[in-house]
Structure formats: structure tokens, C-alpha cells
Amino acid sequence: MNETRQWAVAVVLVLALILSWLLLDQLQGPNPIRDVASYVISPVQFVMQRLTRPLAQVVSTVRELANLRAENEALRRENAALRNKLILLHEAQIENEMLRRQLHFKSALPNMELLAAEVIGHDPSNLLQYLIIDRGSRDGLRRGMPVLADEGLVGRISEVSASSAKVMLITNPSSSVTALIQRSRATGIVQGQVGAKELIMRYIPQGDVVEPGDIVLTSGLGGNFPKRLVIGQVVSVERKDVAMFQEAQVAPAVNLRDLEVVMVLLNFVPVQEPQSPARGALPAEGGR
Amino acid sequence: MSTSVGLGLAFLLAIAQSAVISQVTFFGLSPNLVLLFVLAWALLWGLREGLVVGLMAGFVLDVLSGAPFGLATAALVFASWLAGLGGLNVFRAAWVLPYLVAGLATLVYNVLFLLFLQLGGQEVRWGAALGRVVLPEALLNMFFMSLVYSFVRWLQRRLQPRPVEW
Numbered sequence: 001m002n003e004t005r006q007w008a009v010a011v012v013l014v015l016a017l018i019l020s021w022l023l024l025d026q027l028q029g030p031n032p033i034r035d036v037a038s039y040v041i042s043p044v045q046f047v048m049q050r051l052t053r054p055l056a057q058v059v060s061t062v063r064e065l066a067n068l069r070a071e072n073e074a075l076r077r078e079n080a081a082l083r084n085k086l087i088l089l090h091e092a093q094i095e096n097e098m099l100r101r102q103l104h105f106k107s108a109l110p111n112m113e114l115l116a117a118e119v120i121g122h123d124p125s126n127l128l129q130y131l132i133i134d135r136g137s138r139d140g141l142r143r144g145m146p147v148l149a150d151e152g153l154v155g156r157i158s159e160v161s162a163s164s165a166k167v168m169l170i171t172n173p174s175s176s177v178t179a180l181i182q183r184s185r186a187t188g189i190v191q192g193q194v195g196a197k198e199l200i201m202r203y204i205p206q207g208d209v210v211e212p213g214d215i216v217l218t219s220g221l222g223g224n225f226p227k228r229l230v231i232g233q234v235v236s237v238e239r240k241d242v243a244m245f246q247e248a249q250v251a252p253a254v255n256l257r258d259l260e261v262v263m264v265l266l267n268f269v270p271v272q273e274p275q276s277p278a279r280g281a282l283p284a285e286g287g288r
Numbered sequence: 289m290s291t292s293v294g295l296g297l298a299f300l301l302a303i304a305q306s307a308v309i310s311q312v313t314f315f316g317l318s319p320n321l322v323l324l325f326v327l328a329w330a331l332l333w334g335l336r337e338g339l340v341v342g343l344m345a346g347f348v349l350d351v352l353s354g355a356p357f358g359l360a361t362a363a364l365v366f367a368s369w370l371a372g373l374g375g376l377n378v379f380r381a382a383w384v385l386p387y388l389v390a391g392l393a394t395l396v397y398n399v400l401f402l403l404f405l406q407l408g409g410q411e412v413r414w415g416a417a418l419g420r421v422v423l424p425e426a427l428l429n430m431f432f433m434s435l436v437y438s439f440v441r442w443l444q445r446r447l448q449p450r451p452v453e454w
Contacts, residue, residue, distance in 0.1 A: 121306040123354050126317050126421050127401055130354030132306065158354060166354050174410055194413055195420030197316065257311070 098261055101150040112226070113267035114148070115139060119259050120164065127194060129172035131155070133262060136163045144224065144270035148263045152230030152253035153177070153218060157264065165264075169256050170199060170231065178221040179231055184209040187219055190231055190250060199232060199250040206246060210237050216250050223271030290447045294329050294341040301325050302348035317425050319432040320394065322349060326364055327371040327393050328433070328440035331386060335372025342368030355401070356408055363400040367393040390433035394426040 061068070102116060117139075121132035135141055137160045147154040147167045155175060158168040168175055171192040179190040179201060186208030188201040204210055214234040220227030232250040239246045305322045312318055322345045330338020346361030353360055371389045399422065406412040 121352055122310040124302070124305040124310055124320075124322065124349050124352055124360070125355060125401065126320075126425055127398065127405075127417065128354050132352065168354060172354070173413075194417040195316070196416070257313075 102261070102263065104150070111267075112265055114263040115141075115266050116261055116263055117147075117165075118261055127173075129169040129175075129192060129256070130158065131167040131169060131256075131259065131262070133165050133167060133264075134163070135264065136161050136165050138162050140266055141165050141264055146225050146229070146265045146268055146270075148229065148265060149254045149259060149261075150263075151255075152232070153225065154254055154256065154259065154262050156224070156270070167262065170252060171197065171256055177225055177231060178219045179216050180219040181208070181210055181234070182215040182217050183211075184214070186210055187221070188245075188248070190216060197252075198235060199252060201234070201248040201250050202245065204246040204248060206239070206244065208246070210234060210246060210248050212236055214248075216248075225270075226265065226268055290333060290444075291337060291340060293443070293447060294333070294337060295344045298322070298325060298329075298341045298345035299348055302345045302352070305349065306352040314428055315424060317421065317428055319428050320397070320425065321432065321436060323364065323367060323393065323397055324390055324429055324433050324436040325440065326368045327389055328386065328437045330368040330371035331389060331437070332440055332444050335369065338368035338372045339365055356404065359401060359404045362404070363397045366400060367397045370396060386433050386437040387430045391426045391430045394429045395422060398422040398425065 102114075115135060117133035117135040119131050120134050123130035131147075131154075133147075141157055141160050143157050143160055145157045147156055153170055155167045155169040155172070157165050159166040169192070170177060170190065173192045173194045175192045177190045178187070180187045181204075186204050188204040190199050190201045193200055201210075201216060212234050216231040216234060218225040218227060218229040218231060230253045232252040235249045235251050237246060237248045302322050305320070309321055310318050326338060326342040326345050329341045333341075342364040343361060346364035349360035349364070350357050370393055398417075402412050402414070402417055402422075
């Protein structure tokens with residue numbers, strides 16, 4: 001009986017306590033009981049939360065593993081698609097830049113009828129320097145037509161088929177272009193050399209001034225190339241007192257190794273077609 | 289079967305030499321993988337097979353080259369004939385044979401090339417050509433021969449019919 005009374009008192013007290021809390025809370029004023037309880041509980045809550053967070057994450061990861069795999073796969077696919085788009089965008093940007101330069105080049109040379117062609121191959125031999133382009137006689141190409149890039153002279157058409165053509169580069173040992181030094185107007189002949197990236201300008205009269213850094217242009221003499229196309233820049237000069245002429249090493253203006261697109265000058269009729277190496281030729285402008 | 293595989297590979301490799309391999313340079317020179325393939329084929333399959341494959345590869349190279357037509361074919365056929373002879377003699381088993389053949393054939397191939405050009409009326413500066421291109425290319429080709437030779441030998445093992453054991 002005593003025990004039953006004690007329980008009844010306890011229940012009434014608890015109910016009274018709860019009721020008082022509810023009343024205190026309804027008064028909109030400070031709730032000292034909650035404040036004190038918070039003061040005690042908060043640090044514990046913080047530590048516990050910190051300690052259990054990784055565990056919770058592991059549990060959550062395990063639970064979502066199946067989903068994660070699918071999500072990862074989807075993200076991978078999306079990433080690959082985005083990367084492809086980025087590459088294409090970058091390629092378009094490069095192409096855009098190239099076309100811009102060509103347009104600028106074309107507008108700078110309004111009298112020239114230029115046809116853009118893509119480089120599709122190189123000469124398989126290390127001894128010769130030729131390019132293969134994707135334009136041929138169907139597009140109006142003829143032997144001897146000069147080939148340019150936006151930086152300067154590339155070479156000339158040496159062989160034409162219906163849908164492709166071979167371009168003899170100015171660095172080919174058989175190539176020969178009449179040239180002049182822009183600053184001093186000294187003339188000479190620019191030729192290719194076996195196995196060398198640089199060109200050699202021969203037959204420069206001894207009295208003429210040539211210095212490293214001078215720009216070398218086509219002179220137009222001989223009628224096989226138009227005048228004033230940039231060939232390159234003088235790198236070094238060799239003068240011998242006993243020789244009749246000076247010689248200069250010339251770095252081509254165009255990076256011939258990495259060419260992707262070139263332009264063929266369609267409305268220029270060369271005086272002399274380049275000689276096929278098989279037929280042989282005297283050292284003259286075009287092909288030797 | 290082996291001849292048609294050799295012809296097909298020679299065809300593809302010759303195109304790749306112009307379109308791709310010529311752009312891959314070491315000290316300004318690209319390895320002549322077509323020549324090496326023809327040499328390896330001649331060493332492993334014999335003179336006749338080497339000549340047939342050399343003919344095909346040379347033809348494609350001629351189409352793609354600015355050199356007089358037939359020059360690459362002639363030089364390749366001659367080089368494959370040399371290699372075929374090398375494969376027949378007593379040094380056949382020597383491990384250095386492919387490398388020696390690669391070096392020697394590169395010299396022969398390029399010297400023939402230059403000779404033909406000179407006969408065609410072109411000015412050839414022999415010193416520059418040998419020093420800057422021919423000798424360095426011979427070394428480069430000797431280096432690459434191990435790759436090409438291993439590939440052709442692997443191909444031979446796959447293509448050759450195995451003897452039936454009773």
C-alpha cells in the first residue's frame with residue numbers, strides 16, 4: 001500500500017513538473033530549466049556528433065554503394081562527354097584562329113586568288129622534302145603554282161593528280177627561289193639543303209650588306225614566284241675574302257614540319273614549270 | 289596466307305610512313321619502318337616473300353614520294369634481296385643479323401636513292417647527305433629494328449602452320 005502511494009506521488013510530481021515546464025515555456029520569457037539543460041548537454045552533443053560522423057558516413061556509403069556505382073558510371077560518362085566537347089571546342093577554336101589568319105592573309109593580298117588545302121602526308125624519305133595536299137587538278141591546281149602559308153612561302157606544286165598534289169617545299173634540296181634581302185635589296189638564290197632545317201642563300205654579291213636578322217623575300221626574278229613573299233630570316237652570314245659571293249643561312253618563316261593547312265596561289269602563272277627530278281634540270285628557279 | 293598478310297601490312301605501313309611516322313622525328317629524322325618491315329619479312333620468310341612485300345611497299349612509297357617514280361621500289365627490292373641473302377647464309381641464327389642488315393640496308397637504300405637522284409640530274413652533296421641523314425638514319429633504324437623484327441617474328445609464329453604430332 002505504501003509502495004502504491006509512493007508511485008502515485010511520483011507520477012503527480014512528474015506531471016506537475018512537465019506542466020510547469022509547459023507553462024514556463026508559454027510565458028515567452030527565459031526558460032532557466034532549458035538553459036541549464038542546454039548548457040550541460042551541448043558539449044556532449046558536439047563531441048558525440050564529431051565522433052560518429054565518419055561512422056555515419058560509412059554506413060550511409062555502404063547503404064548507397066549500389067547507387068554510387070551507378071552514379072559514378074553516369075558521372076564518368078558525363079565527364080567523358082564533356083571532355084570530348086571541350087576537345088572539339090578547342091579544335092574549333094584553333095580552326096577558327098587558322099581561318100581568321102587565312103582571311104586576314106587573303107584580305108592583305110587582294111589580288112591573289114588563294115585556295116586552301118589540307119596537308120595529308122609528307123614525303124616518306126628523310127632525304128626529300130615534299131608535302132601531299134588534298135587538292136588536285138579537279139580544283140584547278142597546276143604544276144608550278146606557288147604554295148603559301150600565312151607566315152610566308154611554303155613551296156610550289158610539283159606534281160598534280162585529280163584529287164591530290166605534291167608540293168616541293170623550299171627546304172627540299174632541289175628547290176631554288178630567287179630572293180632579296182628586304183633591308184639592303186641584295187639579291188641571291190635561296191636553296192634547300194639535305195637534312196637541314198635551314199635554307200641557304202647563295203650568290204649574294206660580296207659588296208652587298210647582309211646581317212643576321214634580315215628578312216628575306218622573293219624577288220620575283222625568273223617569274224616563277226610572285227614578288228615580296230616572305231621566305232625567312234637570315235640566321236648567319238659567311239663571307240670569304242677569296243670568294244666572289246657571300247652565303248647566308250636562312251631560317252624559313254613557316255614551320256614546315258607542322259603545317260596542317262596551306263594555300264595555293266591559283267592566279268599566278270609561272271614562267272617555267274618545276275622540273276621533275278627524273279628529268280633533270282639546270283640550277284634555275286623552281287626545281288633544280 | 290602469309291604473303292597476303294605481308295602485302296596488306298606493307299601497304300598500310302607505307303601509307304602510315306607518309307601520314308604519321310614521318311611526323312615522328314628523332315633528332316630531325318624519322319625511322320624508316322617500311323624498310324625495316326620489308327627487311328624483317330625477307331629475313332624471316334625468305335628471299336621470295338621479301339621481294340614480293342618489298343615490291344608492294346616500294347610501289348606505295350613511290351606513289352607518296354616526290355622522288356622519281358620507281359626509285360623507292362628499286363631501292364626497297366634491292367634491300368630486301370640483300371636481306372633475303374643474309375637470311376640464307378650461315379649467319380642466319382646470329383642475333384645481330386637483323387641489326388646488321390638494318391644498318392647496312394639503310395646505307396644501301398639511301399645511297400641508291402642519292403645515286404638515282406644524281407643520275408637524274410640533281411645536285412647531290414654527298415658529305416652533307418651521308419653525315420646528316422644517311423648515317424644517323426642507319427643508327428636510328430638499327431634501334432627500331434628490334435621492335436619491327438619482334439613483331440614480324442610474332443606474326444610468323446601466328447601464321448605458320450604447326451606440325452601435326454602423332
